Amino acid sequence: MAGRSEAGPTALRIMLGAHLRRLRERAGVTRPEAGWAIRSSESKISRMELGRVGFKVRDIEDLLTLYSVTDAEERDRLVQLARDANNRGWWHRYHDVTPDWFDAYLGLEAAADLIRTYEVQFVPGLLQTPEYTRAVAALTSGTERPAVELDRVVALRKTRQAVLDRDPPLRLWAVIEESALRRPIGGPVVLRDQLAALFEAIHRPNVTVQIIPLGAAGHPATAGAFSVLRFPQADLPDVVYLEHLTSALYLDKPDDLDAYTQVLDSLTVSALPPQQAEEQLTAILRQLD
Numbered sequence: 001m002a003g004r005s006e007a008g009p010t011a012l013r014i015m016l017g018a019h020l021r022r023l024r025e026r027a028g029v030t031r032p033e034a035g036w037a038i039r040s041s042e043s044k045i046s047r048m049e050l051g052r053v054g055f056k057v058r059d060i061e062d063l064l065t066l067y068s069v070t071d072a073e074e075r076d077r078l079v080q081l082a083r084d085a086n087n088r089g090w091w092h093r094y095h096d097v098t099p100d101w102f103d104a105y106l107g108l109e110a111a112a113d114l115i116r117t118y119e120v121q122f123v124p125g126l127l128q129t130p131e132y133t134r135a136v137a138a139l140t141s142g143t144e145r146p147a148v149e150l151d152r153v154v155a156l157r158k159t160r161q162a163v164l165d166r167d168p169p170l171r172l173w174a175v176i177e178e179s180a181l182r183r184p185i186g187g188p189v190v191l192r193d194q195l196a197a198l199f200e201a202i203h204r205p206n207v208t209v210q211i212i213p214l215g216a217a218g219h220p221a222t223a224g225a226f227s228v229l230r231f232p233q234a235d236l237p238d239v240v241y242l243e244h245l246t247s248a249l250y251l252d253k254p255d256d257l258d259a260y261t262q263v264l265d266s267l268t269v270s271a272l273p274p275q276q277a278e279e280q281l282t283a284i285l286r287q288l289d
Helices: 009-027 031-039 042-049 057-065 070-083 088-099 100-111 130-141 145-162 178-182 188-201 254-270 274-288
Strands: 114-119 171-177 206-213 225-231 239-243 247-249
Touching: 009 042, 009 057, 009 070, 031 042, 057 070, 070 114, 070 225, 088 100, 088 145, 100 145, 100 239, 100 247, 114 254, 130 145, 130 188, 171 178, 171 254, 171 274, 178 206, 178 274, 188 206, 188 247, 188 274, 206 247, 225 254, 247 254
Parallel strands: 114 171, 171 206
Antiparallel strands: 114 225, 225 239, 239 247
C-alpha cells in the first residue's frame, strides 16, 4: 500500500476496506461473525469493506485479531492506514454546495492517475472556465441559487482543476459529443470563451480530447455520460462513476468495468482522432463569430 499519503481519504478507505475483506475471506469469517466481533452488524462490515464509512481504531484492532493477523508491524500499518483514511479531504469545506453522494467522487478524482470520461451535455468539469461552471451550476440546480453560492461552486471547480497541474499531473481523456460544444450554456460569449479555453487545453500533454461529430452513427453509450477512474495504487481497482439527478453510482466489479471500458473503447473509434480536435474546435468557433 505504498503511496498512501498521496491517495486521499476516500481512496484510502476503499483500499483498507478491500484489504479487510480479503483478510476476512482468508480467515473463513462471515460478515455476521465479523459484525458481532465489533459489536455491530453485517451491514456495517459491508459498508466498511466498500470504503463507505470511517474506521474506528478499536474496530480495526478487533477485526485483525479475529482474522488472526498477529504480526505487530502489519497491525500497526493497517491501524495507521485507518487513521489516515479518517482525515477529511480539502473538499469537505465545500460541503454546503455539494451533495453528500458527490464527496466520494471528489476524493477519487483527487487520487486518480487517469480519468477517461464521456460527456453528452457539457464540457468536462476539469476543463470548464469559471463562467461556464457558473452557468452550469445555475442551470442544473433546479432552483435559483444565490450569487455567493455560485461563487463557491466556481471556487470548488477551480480547486479541483489543480489535479491537472500537480506533479505528476492527472491524465484526462475526454470524449465529447459535438452537440455539447455547440450548446450555448451561459450564452454565446461564455460558450466562445469556453471553447477557446478547450482549444488551449488540448495542447497540454496530459489532456486528450476527442469529439464525436454531429453526423456520426449511433454508438453503445446509451446510458449517457460516465467516467472511468484509474489509480496508481495496486490495491485500488478502477471505478466507474455514473451521476444521476439526486444520486450517483460507483461501480468496481470486474464485469461492470469490462462493459464500460469496452464502451469507451468503442467511443474512441466513433469519435474523430485527437489530432483533429483542433480543426473541429476551430470550425465551431468560426461558426459562432
